[in-house]
Amino acid sequence: MTFQGVRTRFAPSPTGYMHVGNLRTALYAYLLAKKNNGTFILRIEDTDQERYVEGAVDIIYNTLRQTGLLWDEGPDIGGPVGPYIQSQRMGMFKDYALQLVEKGAAYYCFCDKERLEEVRVVQQASGISPHYDGHCRNLTPEEIKEKLDAGVPYVIRQKVPQEGTTTFHDEVFGDITVENSTLDDQILIKADGMPTYNFANVVDDHTMGITHVIRGNEYLSSTPKYNLLYEAFGWEIPTYIHCSPVMKNATEKLSKRNGDASFQDLIEKGYLTEAVVNYIALLGWSPKGEEEIFSLEELVQEFDVSGISKSPAIFDPVKLKAINGEHIRRLPLEKFEEMALPYIRQTCKREDVNTHIIAEVLQPRTELFTDIPEQVDFIDTLPEYDIALYTHKKMKTTSETALDALKILLPVLEEIDDWTLENIHETVFAKIAELQVKNGYMLWPLRVALSGKQFTPGGGIEIAAIIGKSDSLARIKKGIVKLEAALQ
RNA sequence: GGCCCGUUGGUCAAGAGGUUAAGACACCGCCCUUUCACGGCGGUAUCGCGAGUUCGAUUCUCGCACGGGUCACCA
Numbered sequence: 171m172t173f174q175g176v177r178t179r180f181a182p183s184p185t186g187y188m189h190v191g192n193l194r195t196a197l198y199a200y201l202l203a204k205k206n207n208g209t210f211i212l213r214i215e216d217t218d219q220e221r222y223v224e225g226a227v228d229i230i231y232n233t234l235r236q237t238g239l240l241w242d243e244g245p246d247i248g249g250p251v252g253p254y255i256q257s258q259r260m261g262m263f264k265d266y267a268l269q270l271v272e273k274g275a276a277y278y279c280f281c282d283k284e285r286l287e288e289v290r291v292v293q294q295a296s297g298i299s300p301h302y303d304g305h306c307r308n309l310t311p312e313e314i315k316e317k318l319d320a321g322v323p324y325v326i327r328q329k330v331p332q333e334g335t336t337t338f339h340d341e342v343f344g345d346i347t348v349e350n351s352t353l354d355d356q357i358l359i360k361a362d363g364m365p366t367y368n369f370a371n372v373v374d375d376h377t378m379g380i381t382h383v384i385r386g387n388e389y390l391s392s393t394p395k396y397n398l399l400y401e402a403f404g405w406e407i408p409t410y411i412h413c414s415p416v417m418k419n420a421t422e423k424l425s426k427r428n429g430d431a432s433f434q435d436l437i438e439k440g441y442l443t444e445a446v447v448n449y450i451a452l453l454g455w456s457p458k459g460e461e462e463i464f465s466l467e468e469l470v471q472e473f474d475v476s477g478i479s480k481s482p483a484i485f486d487p488v489k490l491k492a493i494n495g496e497h498i499r500r501l502p503l504e505k506f507e508e509m510a511l512p513y514i515r516q517t518c519k520r521e522d523v524n525t526h527i528i529a530e531v532l533q534p535r536t537e538l539f540t541d542i543p544e545q546v547d548f549i550d551t552l553p554e555y556d557i558a559l560y561t562h563k564k565m566k567t568t569s570e571t572a573l574d575a576l577k578i579l580l581p582v583l584e585e586i587d588d589w590t591l592e593n594i595h596e597t598v599f600a601k602i603a604e605l606q607v608k609n610g611y612m613l614w615p616l617r618v619a620l621s622g623k624q625f626t627p628g629g630g631i632e633i634a635a636i637i638g639k640s641d642s643l644a645r646i647k648k649g650i651v652k653l654e655a656a657l658q
Numbered sequence: 659g660g661c662c663c664g665u666u667g668g669u670c671a672a673g674a675g676g677u678u679a680a681g682a683c684a685c686c687g688c689c690c691u692u693u694c695a696c697g698g699c700g701g702u703a704u705c706g707c708g709a710g711u712u713c714g715a716u717u718c719u720c721g722c723a724c725g726g727g728u729c730a731c732c733a
Contacts, residue, residue: 183733218733283731299660299729325731343663352661352729360731367733391662391728414664414726421725449670452682456671460681479671482726486669489683499696534696545694565692598692613692621693629692 173379176208180234180241181256181371183215184226187432188233190424190485191386191416194450198413199384200239201451201473211378212244215256217370233433237447238466251378256370263365266373266403267326267358275402276358279306279327280317301354302327326359328369328395336394340410341475343387348394356395368392372399380408387412411475414482416453424485431485440513440539445494452493453483463496495537506533513542518549527591527636531628548621549637552645555622557656565610572615573653578605579616580646583634591635598631619649 178199182192203210212234214227227245234241243249253259270276279302290300307329309317317324330353337347358369365373375383390412400407418424424431436446448464456479457464457472464472498506507529514528528546536542547553560572567575582601586593602612616630620642626633634642 185733215733221733286731294659297659301729346662348661354729357731362731364731366731371733386727387663388727394662412663417726423726452670454670456681458672462670462682481664483671484669486683489670492683495696531695535694562693609692611692617693623693625694627694629694631692 173209173381176203176206176381177211177379178203178208178382178384179211179213179375179378179380180239181213181215181374182230183218183221184223184230185218185221186223186226186229187434188229190431190433190436190450190453193233193237193433193446194416194453195384195386195413196234196239197237197447197451197469198411198455198473198478199382201470202382202384202411202475203242204470205473208381209242210239211249211254211380212241213254213256213374213378214245215367215370217256217260217364217367229434236437236443237433238443256374259370259374260364262377263370263373264326264359264363267365267369270328270358270399270402271326273402275329275398276326277307277329278309278314278318278324279355279357280309280322280324281305282323299352304332304355307355323361325357325361327355328358328399330355330395330398336397338393338397338407338410340390340393340412342412342478342480343390346390346393348391350394353395353398356392368395369399372396375408376400376403376405382409382411384411384413387414411478413454413478414480416450417482417484419484436490440541441490441494442497445490445497448497449490449493453485454479463493463500491537498536498539499534501533503529503533506536510536510539510542513539514546516543517547518543520550522638523549524636524638527628527632531632531636535627545627548623548626552620552648553622555618557652559618559622559624560615560653562610562614565614566608567611567614569653569657571611572618573650573657575607575612575615576619576646576650576653579612580643580650583639583646584643586639589635589639591632594634595631615649616646619646 180196180199182188182196200210202208212230214230216222216227231246241247243251243254245252245254248254267276271278281302285305286302289303289305293300293303306327331350334350335347336350336353337345339345356368357366359365393410393412397407416424418431433446437443444465447466447469448462451464451469451473452462455473455477457477458474459472501509507526510529510532511525514525514532518528528549532542532545535545557569561568578601579598582597583594586597598612598616599609602609613630617626617633620630620633620637628636637645
């Protein structure tokens, strides 16, 4: 089978939720493929039945679909090199391992676990780092046949050269060289005939024509052994791109165990899918230019492996939030209104309010959708408030001036027949001009009377338009009563 | 512990021997403004330490410190 162009894969294990680090790896693999008009492949690595979590595969599908990381080949849609579920590929691995045995790059090992344990204990006691001692490395063909015929259980191990060094190249970390003597003769095929992860990975990646391997840098130290395997097979070595982890803080990796930062959690917390994708792209990668707000399509254009950084990046919810706010502000108003409405309705249930204006005033002030309910909680019912709110130094207002302003405003507003934002604005500003007072003289008291809050989305005029004429007048009257009572 | 990797402001980071050491978030101040935001302008703050190479190191080399990863018949 020959392949064309760049082929990358995302190969998750279905062991639970999709955390941010995982998603970022998938993103980079997707971006690299798409940037080069290549192919993005999804392969499910489900060979560990112990850790298998029910429903985890669906989480992977849903997350990738929701974020737009659509795969060109995968378990559900098939492709030329299927199956794409590792547990369904089991037959082939042993044959590949046997090829290696013939070439002298692997060997049968009949050591049982007890012996391996003893060796390990001895090595540790003498301060040597634990590794396979090579006991079965040089068995004669006769010895092997004898044991095989006798049905002695065995594994197949990789025969790593004991001398020399192995060098591999990584696009992010450069050339890395290790002494072969530090490499273990790792098991390729287990006693049950199944491949180990590392072996299955190499064979799968090759048979699937993967050209660029993007993965976490926890695999950096096993990569020399991968290369030795590729070389033994005579296969072309893929380009490696190892990514440093996403951290929770300086010393801890972000993990699902700590409860936070699964993609789904972030969405539930009110983040936009595009903002999350945008932010995690920036965690450990930096674009060439100054711009850092990107859609997925723009990321495809901007992405370049040379921008991936070597050091771990700490996940910063504050920055995520800022980016989320930026994406929200760039939403068309109608789209924002549609998305914000469910949140608005959590605390604002009145049907007679102008939700269009609410959306308009909310959009530039929203960083997180979940912040919305608290912002509009005064609309349904006016909260009890202290008349101290009417006093504002910069506006030069006091309870006395506020009372004056409200009394002037009340009859003026009562006159308005067509209660629109424009009409209210025009009327109030006409009065301000007529009296030659500062805007704040009228508007600060108005806003306080209508909202009973120190901070609100929008000013007095917007709020009046939102809550309607009768309620506006009622709240102003209430304010007047409150102020009069206090000033007695 | 062995081996591998990393270390630029609080965070993400650019920079690749000579720079006023970009930019973003956060923070502070000012402006705009009917509050708060948005927007605009400005500010505080960074090259882990020690040697060496060099006329000159954030940038190259070595050592140290700190952090991470890895050393399974797990993936």
